Amino acid sequence: xxxxxxxxxxxxxxxxxxxxxxxxxMGALCVTLTGNSEAWIENYRGILxxxxxxxxxxxxxxxxxxxxSGLSIDYYTxxxxxxxxxxxxVRYL
Amino acid sequence: xxxxxxxxxxxxxxxxxxxSPERFMNLCSMRGxxxxxxxxxxxxxxxxxxxxxxRSLLPITHKTxxxxxxxxxxxxPFFMPLLxxxxxxxxxxxxxxxxxxxxxxxxxxxxxSGNYQITEDVFxxxxxxxxxxxGMRKKELDIEELEKGxxxxxxxxxxxxxxxxxxxxxIQIKENDTPSVLPEEPAEGGKDLVAPFDGKIVSMIVRSGVxxxxxxxxxxxxxxxxxxxxxVLNEDSTPREYQYVSSDGDIVMEHAVTHEExxxxxxxxxxxxxxTKVKYFLRIGNLEWxxxxxQPFSVYDSVIREKIPVLFQKLSIPVMAGSIxxxxxxxxxxxxxxxxxxxxxxxxxxxxxxxxxxxxxQIIEKDVTIERGSGAWILKSGLLVQERAFRQEATAQEPVPxxxxxxxx
Numbered sequence: 086x087x088x089x090x091x092x093x094x095x096x097x098x099x100x101x102x103x104x105x106x107x108x109x110x111m112g113a114l115c116v117t118l119t120g121n122s123e124a125w126i127e128n129y130r131g132i133l134x135x136x137x138x139x140x141x142x143x144x145x146x147x148x149x150x151x152x153x154s155g156l157s158i159d160y161y162t163x164x165x166x167x168x169x170x171x172x173x174x175v176r177y178l
Numbered sequence: 179x180x181x182x183x184x185x186x187x188x189x190x191x192x193x194x195x196x197x198s199p200e201r202f203m204n205l206c207s208m209r210g211x212x213x214x215x216x217x218x219x220x221x222x223x224x225x226x227x228x229x230x231x232x233r234s235l236l237p238i239t240h241k242t243x244x245x246x247x248x249x250x251x252x253x254x255p256f257f258m259p260l261l262x263x264x265x266x267x268x269x270x271x272x273x274x275x276x277x278x279x280x281x282x283x284x285x286x287x288x289x290x291s292g293n294y295q296i297t298e299d300v301f302x303x304x305x306x307x308x309x310x311x312x313g314m315r316k317k318e319l320d321i322e323e324l325e326k327g328x329x330x331x332x333x334x335x336x337x338x339x340x341x342x343x344x345x346x347x348x349i350q351i352k353e354n355d356t357p358s359v360l361p362e363e364p365a366e367g368g369k370d371l372v373a374p375f376d377g378k379i380v381s382m383i384v385r386s387g388v389x390x391x392x393x394x395x396x397x398x399x400x401x402x403x404x405x406x407x408x409x410v411l412n413e414d415s416t417p418r419e420y421q422y423v424s425s426d427g428d429i430v431m432e433h434a435v436t437h438e439e440x441x442x443x444x445x446x447x448x449x450x451x452x453x454t455k456v457k458y459f460l461r462i463g464n465l466e467w468x469x470x471x472x473q474p475f476s477v478y479d480s481v482i483r484e485k486i487p488v489l490f491q492k493l494s495i496p497v498m499a500g501s502i503x504x505x506x507x508x509x510x511x512x513x514x515x516x517x518x519x520x521x522x523x524x525x526x527x528x529x530x531x532x533x534x535x536x537x538x539x540q541i542i543e544k545d546v547t548i549e550r551g552s553g554a555w556i557l558k559s560g561l562l563v564q565e566r567a568f569r570q571e572a573t574a575q576e577p578v579p580x581x582x583x584x585x586x587x
Binding site for chain 2: 133136137157158162163
């Protein structure tokens with residue numbers, strides 16, 4: 086476990102040094118919020134849970150949970166997705 | 179744009195429920211099936227999917243244990259079969275489009291702008307004589323030739339531009355607005371400038387001729403102001419001969435003017451009874467169809483409203499629809515109150531002053547009175563005005579003084 090985290094640290098250092106985009110190299114989730122009504126997400130693996138109040142997404146390294154009310158998915162493709170509704174919280178799990 | 183493409187390709191609104199709808203969505207995205215407007219209501223998920231995507235859903239539903247139901251069908255692929263049943267509608271649509279296209283091959287309106295001296299009627303009759311008419315084919319029109327022809331026909335036109343805007347022929351012209359220089363009449367006998375009325379000379383600028391009065395002089399009508407006879411003097415200041423010229427100059431005279439306006443006490447006013455009758459008409463080119471009518475009322479006036487439908491307006495096709503409203507009225511005799519009369523008369527006198535100012539007359543003093551005459555209000559105004567005034571008259575010929583016999587010294 087320790088070894089994996091050390092490798093991850095090293096990789097992050099290299100990416101930082103070479104000034105490479107982290108979302109491409111590290112597979113980090115890219116979340117763009119517009120106010121509290123829209124969210125645009127890239128680099129995810131899939132949906133784990135979807136209700137009107139919660140949308141839980143699986144990323145490469147973590148999970149992200151959008152909480153709010155009246156949440157709906159405007160579109161959903163392999164590349165990106167857009168969530169709209171009243172977003173009250175974004176939590177990383 | 180995206181909505182239009184979606185409409186053209188067609189899409190479905192589906193309901194997904196069952197064991198794992200989230201997995202269903204993930205698998206769809208993995209296989210490149212686009213889903214949009216995903217909403218959850220109770221246990222079911224509602225979403226939109228393309229027709230092509232829907233056809234490849236079967237393995238996914240098997241894998242995820244979900245069930246899919248179509249709720250709505252949208253787009254052109256679902257609309258077309260419905261249209262097949264409506265043959266008359268299709269026929270009408272096609273006829274409409276073909277009429278539209280066919281009518282766009284013709285000129286339906288001719289608009290002329292920039293003409294001041296040449297009236298529209300004269301111009302249009304010229305166009306007609308050159309076979310440029312409303313309803314002609316666009317192809318038959320040679321714009322360059324038309325422009326040249328216009329310039330040839332009307333020498334006063336200095337610039338022409340004709341262009342087609344849709345089905346409208348726009349002709350813009352520019353007329354020569356500088357006054358045409360008339361060839362000067364040979365100064366046979368010369369011309370004097372004489373006073374056209376009694377008054378006082380206020381300013382005087384003489385360009386040719388011999389001034390006979392000076393600024394400040396009181397003159398009577400017919401007084402010679404500038405003489406068109408220039409004496410050529412001998413050495414002893416006696417006139418040897420006279421040169422006759424056409425006098426020219428700017429002379430401003432001050433004189434008194436009286437003006438009177440009257441307004442009868444009584445006048446007749448229309449009083450509408452409120453009863454109206456409306457008739458409709460339709461006009462296509464010179465053909466007119468209107469609802470049959472007898473004399474609607476014994477005394478009435480009519481208001482005609484014409485309107486070109488928007489579609490024809492854009493195409494400039496001369497189709498016009500309108501209404502004629504006949505309004506009944508009775509003639510009622512009214513008497514002006516003093517205030518009404520005064521305001522009407524002051525309005526009239528204001529217009530008179532304005533017309534004077536437009537003519538270049540400067541009002542120095544004015545004295546206006548309104549009084550009650552017999553049968554009418556009378557407005558009297560005495561004005562002191564300054565205006566550019568002179569009249570040309572032939573110079574009186576004077577015999578050349580006989581030459582003195584030369585004496586030898």
